Amino acid sequence: MSNPFDSPRCAVDNGAMDIVDFHTHIMPTDILRHRSAYCERDAHFALLYCDPGARLADADQLLASMEDAGVARSVTFGFAFADPDLCAACNDYVLAAAQDAPERLIPFAVTNPAAGAPGLAEAERALGAGAAGIGELMPTGQGYALADASALDPLMALAREADVPVMLHVNEQLGHTYPGKCDQGPREALDVAQRYPHNRLVFAHLGGGLPFYELMPKVRAALSNVYYDTAASPLLYEDIALQHMLTWVPERLLWGSDYPLMRQSRFLRRVRRLALAPDELARLLGGNACRALRNTASRVEEV
Numbered sequence: 001m002s003n004p005f006d007s008p009r010c011a012v013d014n015g016a017m018d019i020v021d022f023h024t025h026i027m028p029t030d031i032l033r034h035r036s037a038y039c040e041r042d043a044h045f046a047l048l049y050c051d052p053g054a055r056l057a058d059a060d061q062l063l064a065s066m067e068d069a070g071v072a073r074s075v076t077f078g079f080a081f082a083d084p085d086l087c088a089a090c091n092d093y094v095l096a097a098a099q100d101a102p103e104r105l106i107p108f109a110v111t112n113p114a115a116g117a118p119g120l121a122e123a124e125r126a127l128g129a130g131a132a133g134i135g136e137l138m139p140t141g142q143g144y145a146l147a148d149a150s151a152l153d154p155l156m157a158l159a160r161e162a163d164v165p166v167m168l169h170v171n172e173q174l175g176h177t178y179p180g181k182c183d184q185g186p187r188e189a190l191d192v193a194q195r196y197p198h199n200r201l202v203f204a205h206l207g208g209g210l211p212f213y214e215l216m217p218k219v220r221a222a223l224s225n226v227y228y229d230t231a232a233s234p235l236l237y238e239d240i241a242l243q244h245m246l247t248w249v250p251e252r253l254l255w256g257s258d259y260p261l262m263r264q265s266r267f268l269r270r271v272r273r274l275a276l277a278p279d280e281l282a283r284l285l286g287g288n289a290c291r292a293l294r295n296t297a298s299r300v301e302e303v
């Protein structure tokens, strides 16, 4: 079977390039049906989802949203619970969904690196079962800081060995507070990138503003292996932020919605309203994702 990431549809200058959403969450049916039980089991999950109006989605809903929005492929993962067993339940669900829709879903694995051996074992198991990356990890929510080398060293070593990206939740440290806003921002993200220069990293949520600091050449040099996704950015920033960021990190900005928090179709409409050159748009909506997923796509194909 050919590797879709080697196909011309991955080329940045190809008008027919597939759109990739790099940041979506799907949850097992049991979590959708019994969310309050899971709120009792995980304080960070409760913070984000105990409100019954907070949207949760399963794989079928994501696939329907992709169909509606014209999204070809989504990187998708569950929720990074503190308990590795709950992470495992999410990973099983995501991996099975990706096996049912291998051309559409790219599975990432959640785990808790602060859980010690069981957390590492879960990441290893999920990668062995076809996960194409690790994340989205939630440092604060799962009870560790990005500076916690004892938690992250073994996981980063595993990711390097498997040659897969690691996606970390990072957010801005200014502005209003909201549920889930954590204390790990651009400073901590830069430190992590410097500690693990050989890991391919994805800092979610525009890296909390870190791309701006890439205008400092010494900072940029430390971030050459780092990608940023746009997850949930319309909730925080004016849309033009993406246009600025593309001038700062043109090859490393990934369009990601944070579905179901954001609707894919609406977010895409907003992106298309920006005055982006066709090649910029192509990179943002898929070209950069192809590079961020290099090598990992072939893992998916092998399964």
Ligand SMILES: [Zn+2]
Pocket (backbone or CB within 6 Å): 136, 169, 170, 204, 205, 231
């Ligand atoms: Zn996040």
